[in-house]
Amino acid sequence: MSTATKPKHIGRNISRIRELRGMKQEALAMAIGFSQQTISNIEGSETIDEEKLNIIADALGVSADAIKNYNDETLLNIINNTFNSNDNSTMNAINIQPTFNPLDKIVELYERLVQAEKDKVEYLERLMKGK
Template sequence: MSTLTKNHIGRKISRIRELRDMKQEALALAMGTNQQTVSAIENSETIDEEKLVEVAKALGVTVEAIKNFSDEAAINYFNTFNESPNNYFGLTNCTFNPLDKLMETVDENKKLYERLLQAEKEKVKFLENLLKEK
């Protein structure tokens, strides 16, 4: 019994379509055909080059991508991508406590408000004195 699988082009088309989160109906619409035709293509072990070009265009991939597609290569690609140490760009160690920074900002705002309030009180006193003098 052979452990090699045949180069089933229909299965490759099906997997690429699924990876692109596309239903058979959507692929059929993009190709200008019906869902039954897409189903027949995906069940075919081989398809003619002209039809393959049409399918590739509808899927947004090259003919070579379909011919050379393998589940293992796709899985390895995603596993390599997910295990890369550069993928942790969003996870950084904070060197300060965000709550402390927030409280500092609140204190600064409070001091600014008190200074503004004091300036307004002084302005009111000055204007009252001007009115009394007249």
């Protein structure tokens, strides 16, 4: 069955939007005066009556149409198209453009490790001479 002819699962859409809002079933239930079990049943239902849908939509801060037409793919497109990183070292959190030469940092780290080993050997030699 293609996604174009597949009926929307309203309960699943409610669940996704609730989760995106960082809201638990209990919190949604308290906000609209239902039990947590009722919310669980609604989220498991493929359809829901308009009155309940409007109440839930208000509690979630979205429109009933937003719940009916919710789509993960559309949401991801919106996020990808509106993502803005204020960090100059990243471009969309993927393309890293360091302002330094990574090899210089590796050499610097290696030199510090060698110096630490030399200091440790010197310290141990002094301890051995002190005995």
